[in-house]
Amino acid sequence: MNLRDLRYFVTLADTGHFGKAAERCFVSQPTLSAQIKKLENYLGVQLIERQPRRVALTEMGTKILPLARRMLQESDEIVALARNEHDPLSGKLKVALIPTIGPYLLPLLMRKLRRKLPRLKLMLYEYQTQPLLDKLRAGDIELGILALPVPLDGLEARALYREPFTVAVPNNSDLAKKANVKVEDLSGETLLLLEDGHCLRDQALDVCGRIEARESEDYRATSLETLRQMVAAGLGVTLLPELATRGPFGSGQGLTVKQFARPVPARTVGAVWRKSSARTEAINAISAVIETTMKEIKK
Amino acid sequence: MNLRDLRYFVTLADTGHFGKAAERCFVSQPTLSAQIKKLENYLGVQLIERQPRRVALTEMGTKILPLARRMLQESDEIVALARNEHDPLSGKLKVALIPTIGPYLLPLLMRKLRRKLPRLKLMLYEYQTQPLLDKLRAGDIELGILALPVPLDGLEARALYREPFTVAVPNNSDLAKKANVKVEDLSGETLLLLEDGHCLRDQALDVCGRIEARESEDYRATSLETLRQMVAAGLGVTLLPELATRGPFGSGQGLTVKQFARPVPARTVGAVWRKSSARTEAINAISAVIETTMKEIKK
DNA sequence: ATGCAACCATAGCCGATATCTATGGCTTAT
DNA sequence: ATAAGCCATAGATATCGGCTATGGTTGCAT
Known part of the structure; x- marks a missing residue:
């Protein structure tokens, strides 16, 4: 079955006239005629009774017409759906x-x-x-x-974008007083890290790999915010990505955020x-x- | 849009595999591939994401899939409807x-x-x-x-079929006693007829055209049954088609039905x-x- | 009654397109 | 690294929808 044929059929039912239906479908009359016949043949039933002055639906045609209409409507719906959201930015x-x-x-x-x-x-x-x-x-x-x-x-x-790391230290740490911090300055400090699975953990270890900072054995934070709390409590220092130190997340409440000296790890x-x-x-x-x-x- | 393409699309969504879908549609894989692409092109949206190991529906494909399914189902309904009542004797x-x-x-x-x-x-x-x-x-x-x-x-x-006419006369009529009735015997009788519009009226007039039976001026019956009542009441005689004199509709109740002699008008x-x-x-x-x-x- | 107009069907041809096989390119698994 | 799986592409072919021209009925008008 073909949607085009159904469209021909519905138009023919609407016009009651092969010529007019063909015109409305932008095809020649013989084309529409042949397709209607093909449809009837495929379905094995006569849909249209060709009366001398007008064409009339058979009982079967009457039954099928609304179904055909609905199908065409749904095909239009699909097209509309696609066309409306044609915009790739929607x-x-x-x-x-x-x-x-x-x-x-x-x-x-x-x-x-x-x-x-x-x-x-x-x-x-x-x-x-x-x-x-x-x-x-x-x-x-x-x-x-x-x-x-x-x-x-x-x-x-x-x-x-490139995101520099910063180092967060307790306010009372010696590091808090320096203008900027070199990676080597972290040598000997207790390094607080996120739990396994967070890539920041690996990145921090990577940054500090060459120096002798010791990771805290006891605590592994589940989020940057708990990590921050732990630093403020004086349990150690940690690396923070720069965006996590902006605005409301900056220094304060017992914690100081320091920039790294160049070359800034990032x-x-x-x-x-x-x-x-x-x-x-x-x-x-x-x-x-x-x-x-x-x-x-x-x- | 083409129902075939929708069928390809739905099958592809079901199998998640161009080759399998093509097989299930009894076409080659490139055919199905091309038709899907054509459908996407026509709709102006991508329906399928070709991942290396399997194909997945895009958001749009997910939206369109149920609509396509419904359309196919309806097309099947049409076919079923037609095929079921394919029988011309239904x-x-x-x-x-x-x-x-x-x-x-x-x-x-x-x-x-x-x-x-x-x-x-x-x-x-x-x-x-x-x-x-x-x-x-x-x-x-x-x-x-x-x-x-x-x-x-x-x-x-x-x-x-040929339906002979009979003549219905009052029981007390002379005609009731004859073995059979010739058309000419009705000469001089008052002929009771149906009202205008009934073909039986014209047929009776035709049968009696040559003889001088007089049509009753006052009464025109609206049905054979009232006609029968009028004959029984002695108002005149009438022609009845044979089927209207069978079984419960025969002689009795003041009325006698007589066969015509040959040639029997019919x-x-x-x-x-x-x-x-x-x-x-x-x-x-x-x-x-x-x-x-x-x-x-x-x- | 005869010719004409309207209308659908048929015939024959053509171009679009759906289909096929063969093959290429990419990815994944062994 | 090699092979296998999978979709896309290319080119040939067949099918099918489309057109024009024409035929056959039917109904209408002169």
Whole structure:
């Protein structure tokens, strides 16, 4: 069966006239005639009674007409649905961020995202790097924002901004008094870290790998905020990504945040998505928004 | 848009695999691949994300899938509807009979019709000849049973049986005593007739045209039954079609029905339908039932 | 009654397109 | 590293929808 034939049939039923129906369908009369006959043949029933002066529906035609109408209407619905959301910058988009980025980056982004991509409905999730990548590959989410590099198989990545690390020390620490802190200054300090699974933990270990800072054996924080509490309580020092030290998250309450001296250790934050993703346009648009937002902040 | 493409799409969504979907659709994989791409192109949206190991629906594909499913289901419904009632001897059929035939013929027919054409749902109507022909031409009914001949333009007719006329006289009439009645015997009698519009009226006038029977000026009956009452009341004589004198409708209650002597005047009862009718098979079947029924009765 | 106009069906041809096989490119698994 | 799985591409072919021209009825008007 063919939707075109159904359209011919419905038009013929409406006009009661092969010639007029053909005209309305923008085909010749013999074409419509032949297709109607083909449809009747396929269904094995006569739909139309060809009376001399007009055509009339048979009982079967009367029964089938509303069904045909509904099908055509639904096909129009599909087209309308597709055409309406033709815009690649609309619809839902599932985005996940790692916990050490999400809470600090999103507040900076949301206003601009809403302005630049008003039709994009972002569904936001928070996962650690590995689960995020798994869900990305599984198609559960479309875009991940995390620290690069990560193993990319079937995935594509784009660096968005460089995020310096800072060091958070108790107010009463000697380090709190220095103008800036060199990585080596951390030698001998007790290093507080997040629990396993957080990439920040690995990054911090990486930064401090060459020196002799000791990781605290007893405590592993589950979030940057608990980590911050632990530093303020004087249990040790820790590295914080710069965004987690801005605004309300800065120094204070027993804790001092210090810049690193050059070369400033940093991590690269980027976007990751499936190579095969159908939403690359939206992904690029979001990436661009993040990039420009971060550039503006740096100034 | 094409139903075939929707079927490909739905199957692909079900299998998650171009090759398997193609196999299930009995086409080659490139064919299905191309058609899916064509559909996406037509809709202007990507429906399928081609991941390395499996294919996944995009958000749009997820939205469209149920609509596509429903359309296919409805197309199947249409086919099923047509195929089920493929049988030309099923469905509704609107049949009209003239008043001087219907009440007397139908009781003889119904049992056999129900047995021979069990799936045919007869909608029965009663109209006088002219309205019947009008409604036939208008497509309001499919078949008419009436007295032939009638003007046939665009209509087709088939004679079914010959129906002799009888003469109904009051019990106390001289005619009631004769073995049989010649047409000429009616000379001088008062002839009671149906009102205008009934073909039986014209037929009776035709039969009695050559002789000098006088039509009653005062009374015109609206039905055979009132006509019968009038004869029994001694107001005159009338012609009755033979079927209207059978069984419970025979002599009695002050009225005697006499056969005519040869040549017995008679009318031809036939079926009439539109030449273009889509139900000729059913019409032929009904006609055949009437014919054989009447032959059996004659014996 | 005869010719004409309206209308659907048929015939024959053509171009679009759905389909096939063969093959290429990419990814993943062994 | 090699092979296997899988979708896309390329090119050939067949099917089918489309057109024009024409035929056959029917109904209408002169």
